[in-house]
Amino acid sequence: MKASSDNAPTANEPPILVRPSRDTDVEAMLSIYRRHIRRGIEDGVDESGMPGPDDLLDRRKNLRNHRLPHLVATIGGEVVGYAYIVLFRKRPAYRFTVKHSIYVHQDHRRRGVGRVLMQQLIDACAAAGYRQIIGYIDADNASSLAIHEKFGFSRVGLLPGVAHRHGRWADTVMVQRSLAAGSSEPPQPVSIFSGR
Numbered sequence: 124m125k126a127s128s129d130n131a132p133t134a135n136e137p138p139i140l141v142r143p144s145r146d147t148d149v150e151a152m153l154s155i156y157r158r159h160i161r162r163g164i165e166d167g168v169d170e171s172g173m174p175g176p177d178d179l180l181d182r183r184k185n186l187r188n189h190r191l192p193h194l195v196a197t198i199g200g201e202v203v204g205y206a207y208i209v210l211f212r213k214r215p216a217y218r219f220t221v222k223h224s225i226y227v228h229q230d231h232r233r234r235g236v237g238r239v240l241m242q243q244l245i246d247a248c249a250a251a252g253y254r255q256i257i258g259y260i261d262a263d264n265a266s267s268l269a270i271h272e273k274f275g276f277s278r279v280g281l282l283p284g285v286a287h288r289h290g291r292w293a294d295t296v297m298v299q300r301s302l303a304a305g306s307s308e309p310p311q312p313v314s315i316f317s318g319r
């Protein structure tokens with residue numbers, strides 16, 4: 124990862140904008156994702172399981188149908204990051220809890236893209252009526268742990284030895300944050316759950 128000074132935004136730089144993703148963003152999102160995954164797996168691991176454009180198009184359609192936020196961040200029109208949620212579990216009792224993912228392009232890290240994306244994702248989830256948001260983070264992913272802490276996520280679990288990369292077993296940290304009234308008030312009947 125580049126040092127923060129290399130990536131720091133300049134005064135003349137276009138602003139970071141966040142909007143719902145489009146089908147035309149798929150290639151850019153895939154390239155961000157593939158680069159991240161390649162760094163996380165061991166040499167020699169079969170990459171045939173990597174998602175392709177159709178996988179992402181299907182996922183976007185699915186999320187749109189369920190009205191789950193799927194956002195991209197752009198700078199000067201270039202997609203530099205994305206964030207989305209899926210339901211934490213499919214069973215109806217868990218319908219107010221989501222699990223999120225956030226990825227920023229390697230060359231655009233440490234310049235505020237993650238912060239803007241995370242805030243908009245949280246706001247969109249709260250506005251949609253969700254009450255809890257959960258993330259799974261590699262225990263050695265300092266930047267992800269830091270941004271989640273900054274946004275008020277608590278560490279609620281440790282899953283020891285669930286990943287194997289770079290020749291060793293790695294732990295996963297589970298983080299969680301309340302949205303809106305969290306579990307302090309009963310849920311509102313909202314349209315996202317109306318079975319579309």
Ligand SMILES: CC(C)(COP(=O)(O)OP(=O)(O)OC[C@H]1O[C@@H](n2cnc3c(N)ncnc32)[C@H](O)[C@@H]1OP(=O)(O)O)[C@@H](O)C(=O)NCCC(=O)NCCS
Pocket residue numbers: 124159224225226227228231232233234235236237238239258259260261264265266267269270271273
């Ligand atoms: C984690 C990630 C999304 C952060 O995005 P980013 O655009 O670089 O983050 P920002 O520049 O908006 O920084 C927001 C905060 O994150 C934390 N942070 C980001 N990079 C960091 C780093 N390298 N070291 C420590 N803290 C870091 C800081 O708290 C920072 O706040 P500050 O600038 O006030 O100190 C990005 O590094 C990334 O995409 N990583 C790879 C994918 C990933 O791990 N996703 C999360 C999976 S759960």
